[in-house]
Structure formats: structure tokens, C-alpha cells
Amino acid sequence: xxxxxGRVAIVTGGAGGIGGASARLLAEQGxxxxxxxxxxAAGAKVxxxxxxxxxxxxxxxxxxxxxxxxxxxxxxxxxxxxxxxIMFNNAGVFGDGLQxxxxxxxxxxxxxxxxxxHGVYYGIRAAAAQMRERxxxxxxxxxxxxxxxxxxxxxxxxxxxxxxxxxxxAALELAxxxxxxxxxxxxxxxxxLVDAWRADERVWNTIxxxxxxxxxxxxxxxxxxxxFLASDEASFLNGHAYCVDDxxxxxxx
Ligand SMILES: NC(=O)c1ccc[n+]([C@@H]2O[C@H](COP(=O)([O-])OP(=O)(O)OC[C@H]3O[C@@H](n4cnc5c(N)ncnc54)[C@H](O)[C@@H]3O)[C@@H](O)[C@H]2O)c1
Numbered sequence: 044x045x046x047x048x049g050r051v052a053i054v055t056g057g058a059g060g061i062g063g064a065s066a067r068l069l070a071e072q073g074x075x076x077x078x079x080x081x082x083x084a085a086g087a088k089v090x091x092x093x094x095x096x097x098x099x100x101x102x103x104x105x106x107x108x109x110x111x112x113x114x115x116x117x118x119x120x121x122x123x124x125x126x127x128x129i130m131f132n133n134a135g136v137f138g139d140g141l142q143x144x145x146x147x148x149x150x151x152x153x154x155x156x157x158x159x160x161h162g163v164y165y166g167i168r169a170a171a172a173q174m175r176e177r178x179x180x181x182x183x184x185x186x187x188x189x190x191x192x193x194x195x196x197x198x199x200x201x202x203x204x205x206x207x208x209x210x211x212x213a214a215l216e217l218a219x220x221x222x223x224x225x226x227x228x229x230x231x232x233x234x235x236l237v238d239a240w241r242a243d244e245r246v247w248n249t250i251x252x253x254x255x256x257x258x259x260x261x262x263x264x265x266x267x268x269x270x271f272l273a274s275d276e277a278s279f280l281n282g283h284a285y286c287v288d289d290x291x292x293x294x295x296x
Pocket of ligand 1: 079105229
């Protein structure tokens with residue numbers, strides 16, 4: 044008997060680092076997984092890998108900035124697998140270029156908020172509307188940047204703090220339907236999202252040193268936490284954001 048036998052999961056950002064690793068692990072542990080992403084080619088690849096290993100997965104294109112698209116994604120899961128038990132609202136961007144309070148183009152701000160914040164709200168809303176009949180788990184990807192500030196990353200901080208706030212408020216409201224809502228707050232994880240910093244050795248060293256064991260995390264390490272939070276073993280966990288950061292927030296640098 045696998046941990047997630049008989050369960051259906053949606054993973055947004057499922058084509059990416061954390062989402063891809065989580066989709067693979069959930070499927071390995073028995074879930075039927077809808078890999079959802081705006082990047083069709085990469086999403087189809089993750090889906091094919093899962094199926095090739097004997098797992099059950101389907102790809103559905105989604106743009107999390109459009110509520111109709113997220114609703115259609117949830118409907119796709121219902122039409123394909125007949126239920127929805129786990130919603131992992133994970134799609135997100137870091138953004139590039141100027142991101143400081145005064146000079147940042149408004150478009151940069153709005154785009155980051157649309158994906159990282161509105162996208163999570165739409166996912167909570169569409170999933171909960173289905174889950175309220177039989178309960179479920181909603182996991183949102185925040186960041187340690189919800190809790191601390193760095194320069195030139197203003198919209199990212201704003202959006203991830205909002206994810207933590209939405210997690211608490213939704214958990215409280217949805218408790219009556221036996222829907223748990225939790226968030227993960229990763230430190231720096233070695234995915235495409237941090238590629239821009241890899242080339243500069245000085246910057247890369249600083250990022251590594253931000254963690255107690257001076258290394259970035261892997262998407263697979265985060266996926267293990269996601270699977271735990273989605274499982275019955277985590278049945279008393281609700282309404283919090285859990286740091287997955289090798290202690291990054293716990294020491295002075
Ligand atoms: N990598 C890190 O260091 C780190 C740290 C903390 C939090 N996070 C968060 O983890 C989540 C996953 O990021 P990752 O590190 O795996 O990066 P990633 O770039 O590998 O994955 C992000 C995925 O989101 C998808 N996406 C972007 N815009 C979308 C949209 N409008 N609709 C649907 N999908 C869209 C991308 O196509 C991509 O596949 C993000 O929310 C990110 O903010 C990452």
C-alpha cells in the first residue's frame with residue numbers, strides 16, 4: 044500500500060524544479076498527478092517521465108494568472124480522475140531586472156503579484172470549491188523571503204508574505220470542510236529560478252553561506268516535505284508556513 048493510493052493531486056509549476064520533483068514523488072508514492080504549467084514542453088516531459096516509471100500522470104496547461112484557466116485545471120482533474128485530494132499551488136517567478144521600491148517598472152510589480160499571489164489565491168479558491176464535499180489538503184509555496192527582506196526584490200517579498208497570510212486565513216475558513224491549508228517556505232533551492240546567480244562566483248558563495256551547512260537545497264529535499272504535508276501523517280498540521288531552509292532564518296550572518 045502506497046502513501047497516496049487512491050488520491051489525486053494537482054501540482055502547479057509542475058514543469059519546474061520544486062514542482063517537478065514533487066509531482067514525481069507524489070506519483071511514486073501512489074498519487075494520480077496532474078502536472079500543470081504554462082510551459083507545455085517541459086510539463087509534458089515531466090509527465091512522460093512519471094508514466095515511464097509506471098506512475099499515473101497527465102499534463103494540463105495552466106496560466107495561474109487567469110482564474111478561468113485555474114478553474115479549467117481543477118475541472119480537468121475532476122474529468123480525468125473524478126476527484127481532487129491534494130492541491131499544490133507552487134507556480135512562481137522571481138523576476139529579473141530592477142525590482143526596487145522606487146524605480147521598478149510597474150509592470151514588473153504587477154506581473155510578480157499576478158503569478159505568485161493571485162495565482163495562489165485562484166488555486167486555493169478553485170480547489171476548495173471542489174474539496175469542500177470530501178476534504179483535502181492545499182499546500183502553497185511561499186519562501187523564507189516572506190519573513191526577511193533583501194534589497195531589490197520588493198515584489199517577490201510582497202507576494203510571498205501574501206501567500207503566508209492567505210494560507211492562515213484560508214486554513215481558518217476551510218477547516219469546517221476538513222480542508223487543511225499549509226505553506227512551505229523554502230530557502231535557496233537549486234532550480235532554474237536561481238540560475239541567474241550561478242555565473243557570479245561571489246554571489247553564488249554568498250547564497251550558499253546563507254544556509255547552516257553552506258549549500259543550497261535540492262528540489263528533491265523540498266518534495267519530501269511537500270509529500271509529508273500532503274499525507275495523513277501531517278493530519279494535525281494546519282495554517283502555518285514551514286521553513287525548508289537548512290536553518291537559514293535561524294542565525295545571524
Ligand atoms: N528555487 C528557490 O530558491 C525558491 C526559494 C523559495 C521559494 N521558491 C518558490 O518555489 C516555487 C517553484 O519554483 P522553482 O524554484 O521550482 O522554480 P522553477 O522556475 O523551476 O519553477 C517554476 C515553474 O512555474 C511555472 N510558471 C511560471 N509562471 C507560470 C504561470 N503564469 N502559470 C503556470 N505556471 C507558471 C514555470 O513555467 C516553472 O515551470 C516558486 O513559487 C518559487 O517562488 C523557490
